[in-house]
Amino acid sequence: MTAHQNGSISAEISDFLLNCFVRSPTWQHWLSLPLSLLFLLAMGANATLLITIRLEASLHEPMYYLLSLLSLLDMVLCLTVIPKVLAIFWFDLRSISFFTCFLQMYIMNCFLAMESCTFMVMAYDCYVAVCQPLRYPSIITDQFVAKATIFILARNVLFTVPIPILSIRLHYCGRNVIENCICANMSVSRLSCDDVTINRVYQFAGGWTLLESDLILIFLSYTLILRAVLRLKSEGAVAKALSTCGSHFILILFFSTILLVFVLTHVAKKKVSPDVPVLLNVLHHVIPAALNPIVYGVRTQEIKQGIQRLLKKGW
Template sequence: MVLSLNSTGTQVTEFLMICFPEMQATQHWLSIVLAPLLVLAIGANFVLLLAIRLEASLHEPMYYLLAILSFLDVILCLTVVPKVLLIFWFNMKHISFVGCFLQMFIMNTFLPMESSTFMVMAYDRYVAICHPLRYTSIITDQFVINAVIYIVFRNLLATLPTPVMAARLNYCASNVVENCICANISVARLSCDNIHLNKLYQFVSVWCLLGSDLVLILLSYCFILRAVVRLQSGGAATKALSTCGSHLILILFFYTLLLVFIFTNKLGKKVPAGVPILLNVLHHLIPPALNPIVYGVRTQEIKQGIIKLLKYQH
């Protein structure tokens, strides 16, 4: 434990992350799965971003939104997974006080940003299906800029208090975090102070941000399905649904994995301690690995852009 002296006694200056307390001898085997997924996630998102950047046909608002999603995925991946692998491979369990709360800030801010991006993408699909004649006048480059401003400031203002409140707590005892990452409650419970307000704020902010995004996404798809049902042509209905298929698959996976993590964490001692920890790590890794692949496979324009990019490199 690393402590410094101050007027109130001792103060923690760094934390020790032990990941899976019940699997210390075998947890390094998890890197066999995590390392390839990290390479896949970073590589696939990099290729997608490069294809959107270089292929003129992809310079449209829908693909700009997808580029924003890929950017957020890369940041979340690099914030969490490399440190986990360093713990597994080199036993580098120490993280500085500032580094821990910086990681907490990025995780708490960028995850809701990804949720908000899904919500904006759902609105994009709603306009494309329900108001196709007005699509180009509503979904413009300026719309994307406004959406980015909304996504950044809405989530930044709502989530910034979480790491700030946790950092201001008095850490005067243990510095051992029983987690692979600096999750808010995992760190805050090491404090000598009452953390009831920290728990309450995180609960309210998470459910307000992600909950409102999910409600708006579901509402958008209700309108989309109603419009599709009214289409008299079966071919037109199939085409309309196919344009939303990739987006809907990723939304369902993102929120399903997140809800499973939340409810598993709430069950406490009814599930093994390592399960919510592993789910938390995977939620920062699996969606980033899947997002560019699903869009690349199911979206013809992106597939063609990636093929052109690979041919150009050769």
Template sequence: MPASLKVSNSSKFQVSEFILLGFPGIHSWQHWLSVPLALLYLSAIGANILILITIFQDPSLKQPMYLFLGILSIVDMGLATTIMPKILAIFWFNAKVISILECFAQIYAINCFIGMESGIFLCMAFDRYVAICHPLRYASIVSNSFILKATLFMVLRNGLLVIPMPVLAAQRNYCSRNEIEHCLCSNLGVTSLACDDRRANSICQLVLAWVGMGSDLGLIMLSYALILRSVLRLNSPEAVSKALSTCSSHLILILFFYTAVVVLSITHLSETKVALIPVLLNVLHNIIPPSLNPMVYALRTKELREAFWRLFCLGLKKK
């Protein structure tokens, strides 16, 4: 009898830990994927740390737009670190076993960070909306107090909303299988192994997605629609081109973020056989935004590029 299966008082097997098998169908050579994934992780951590250092060191960047970007960097690093060390341990050290408590904690952390990232996207969209559509009122609306309150609200909202996911998952009866065809613990992926009814988990996932990220996406799209309407009314082709270029790059990342969430939810809820593409998409969804956000939100911003250069020159002078 495997060590991960224990006999309960009711003479049924009770799972005490799970085994993460990795990517389905490619177990024999999946370790080669560790190289690009590790590079993505290192770039995400390095780029976001650089953004935080630059914002902290440069007084000219103590503005709401850059403070929100700094908060996004912290959330990105948290999201990537929630999954990547374990994934790399699976590929490099064959550390496939994860305790049931660690698995539920990972479910909570992943969904919490994803919800916070969605909330920060909304805050940044609102910041741009006020700056472009109501520039005279910007300083009074988007103040340091607003940033603090918005950040605390997003942390508390997602921290509390996500609690039912691991709680409901922990109430399921895992009596036989404990092998997960995945690199991480996803809510519906784990509960699919349960021997009893998991409809409550599916309903919870759907409701929380609509209440949290669904409302965020709707408000984000509304903000950018109002921004585009305001910009298109301008008589300056240069201003229109700049705004459209900035908004389009932001929207591409945002649409990837939410499209991946929708695809993964539909895949899990349909209860189809686990396939490689959804599992790979789930992993990439947690590592690509943290690695691309710095480039899209930071490197395309002139003030931040200049601050990077000043920080770099200062480092050379000290040497």
């Protein structure tokens, strides 16, 4: 790619270099093993969950279809980020082509937003199950899941397209070392010799509007769920209601807690090592993905029984 600055032509840049943990190089040594184990756990657990839901007829219900969608999103996010990070840790393969870098940037932003949107739809599913149980079969149908999936795809694919496009249009004038393990939007954009104000504004306004609107609707759903649960007189009904939504609430905590810590470290970046947000950015793509299927597998009796039946057939 030929970069222009003030009308002159600079040296052509064909790729970027990902510089992981420059200030804390020892992190790469102790992080590579747990990261690879988390990656294998995430891929194996999500694949097992998808196969179980696919093969078990009793799990062909809207709630489990949404869980399947979440597992697919988790697997794509893991495959987009973790193999490259491990290649850097183990083989020092820091180079990444322009196309691959911007593709990774798009997938990360798009699929993270789709995951947030999926959690929002799952929160609505819980709300209907607890607050309107008699109407649940007529509201949460296969058609509802199909429409929700189309909405999740359309909204986030369209809203996140400008993020890589705004970065691609910039001129890169010789600097190609990204101070990150991944092609995060601003980590790449700040290498440009152009003004990146539009990139910053869209990343903040566009990206956070999507995530914040989802979190607000999730919070509203759980407020209504909690109010409905507190009105229940029977202990058995309370336990059933909490069981219905407990797993989903735990998943949201995984997702939002790491995201919140990541934001706070960015706000307080002068007080923490610059490598901490980089580490959290990497972990956010693998820890929820590894824990989500385990939480549902352990807490949901139908999934647990389905996995056991599949294992028995395998033997």
